[in-house]
Amino acid sequence: MASNGPRIMAYAYSEGPVGGQGLSAADITANSTLAVVEQATPGTTTYARPLVPELFETQLATWAASLSAAPPQGAPAGTYTITYDETTQRVTIAGSVLFAPVMVGNLAKWLGFTQSLVGWDTSWTGESAPAAIAELAGVTVEPATDAARVDLTSYRHGRSIAVAWGNHGTHRARLVFTRSTTLAQIKAGFLTTGRVRLWQCGDATAYSASNPGGYVDGYVVAANEPTESGDIGELWTLDLVVGVAL
Amino acid sequence: MLALQPRAVDWTTAEVEIFDGVTLAQFYGSSARMDAAAVLDELVAWATSTFVGTFSWGWERNAVGGAVVTLSTDSGTFTLEATNADAQSGYGLSAGVKAAAASHTFDSAAAGTWAPTSPLGVSANIRQLGDGDACGNGAVRPGVPGAAANSPRVTAVGTAIDAGRLTEQLAAASSPRRCRVYQLHTGLWLELAVGKVNRSPVGLLLYRFTFDAAGDAI
Secondary structure, eight states: OOOTTSSSEEEEEOOOOOEEEOOGGOOOTTTTTTEEEEETTTTOEEEOOOOOOOOOOHHHHHHHHHSSTTTTOSSSSEEEEEETTTTEEEEEEEEEEEEEEEEEEEHHHHOOOOOOHHHOEEEEHHHHHHHHEEEEEEEEEEOOOOOOOOEEOOTTTSEEEEEEEEOOOEEEEEEEEEEESOHHHHHSSTTTTTEEEESSSSSSSSSTTTTTTTEEEEEEEEEEOOEEESSSOOEEEEEEEEEEEO | EEEEOBBEEEEEEEEEEEEOOOOOOEEEEEESSSOOOHHHHHHHHHHHSSSSOOEEEEEOOOOOOOOEEEEEEEOEEEEEOSSHHHHHHHHHHOOOEEESSSEEEEESSOEEEEEOSSSOEOOOOOOEOOOTSSSSBBTBBEEETTTSSSOOOOOOOOHHHHHHHHHHHHHOOSSSSEEEEEEETTTTEEEEEEEEEEEETTTTTTEEEEEEOOOOOO
16 A cells, blocks of 8 residues: 555644653643653653644654654663554554653554553564554545635625635545454544544645645544445445645 | 636736837736736726737636636737736736737736636526515516626536636635626626535536526625
8 A cells, every 4th residue: 555545644732842851741742742761771761742743654753753862852772763564554663772662641542552561672563553544445535625604695786795704625535444444443533533634545745726636634624423334344434524724 | 717806916016017119018907806807808908009909818728727818919019027926926927028929828827717627607697586575576577687686507517626726716715706707608708796616526527516606796
């Protein structure tokens, strides 16, 4: 499956600070704060978080860079890579030293780590597919429609006026999930609420009026219930309405 | 072709400079809020009265569903320049002087223009009485000007590119929303108030567009 689609990916809210050692739990931003504890320094927890809301894949790179920076922002000894494999649909956190990842809030579900994270290792791979991304069997993204409110009034004297408010648009999208995407992954809600990016098929550039096949960055304004489809229920279908600024 | 009045272009500021070898003169639209078709009508009237030749304008659909304008004269040649940002974005002209020629095809689609794959259908552009209490139905005969609104049906069929272009231009249109649309069978440009635009798929690759529109736009 091409890395540019069809797929849907969520954005995670974050407002920093960027992270480091000795930060308190009060600084933690759910879904955006990852921490590691290295075996050689078990009393030190190193946090990493983006300064701004980021796309899931961007967030992985930001975490890795932050944890790999020189201490005290980075971990005491190790350098880290955090990758998502679209074939296995798993996230792997790898370090140059023995370490344990620490996930707070919903981060474990966000990344697909549904196993117990105990002991020390140089590589940790999620047991489940992340809830922040789904590889799709197919997707239909309609071109944007103008969603401004327009009042068209015709007066008795025969003249007319159409007053418009707003300049936002919407995309209607139909997502077809395969069985490799579980219902729990959809119902976690990260892909059906907030800001998401929808790749159609292979086009790595953004949607525009002249490039309707590009990816769409927008906010989910409506989502229906997932529908089971296919002869033996091998597919899930989900309709989204994604709002965008025009 | 349908031409919406763009919000970002001030046609009274947009300056087009024409030089026919003898006379150098500048053109400005008569009103800040106009559609491209109306401005071009004014431009050719002004140019015809200012220079030797008789000027005319035409348009052609481009690859992104907009209308690219051609300005021509029937006598001699002329240079053409859009001297400021309003003119460049409004008319679809790049910066700089176009070398002397009898006809100039502009560089990109004019602001607010929409030229879908199929010609636009404009029908039933006639006065219609409303229904219900106090509508005047029965007291005023249908067809009496000033007593009922024009409610033409405006339809078109287009591609996803056309859908994208229309949405983009609607979002960039001024409010109140007005457009000028070319009615093929009468050869007239009709000025309409544009309400909601409905879009429905036709087959796998095309969309049908239906406009809520009414005549005598304020």
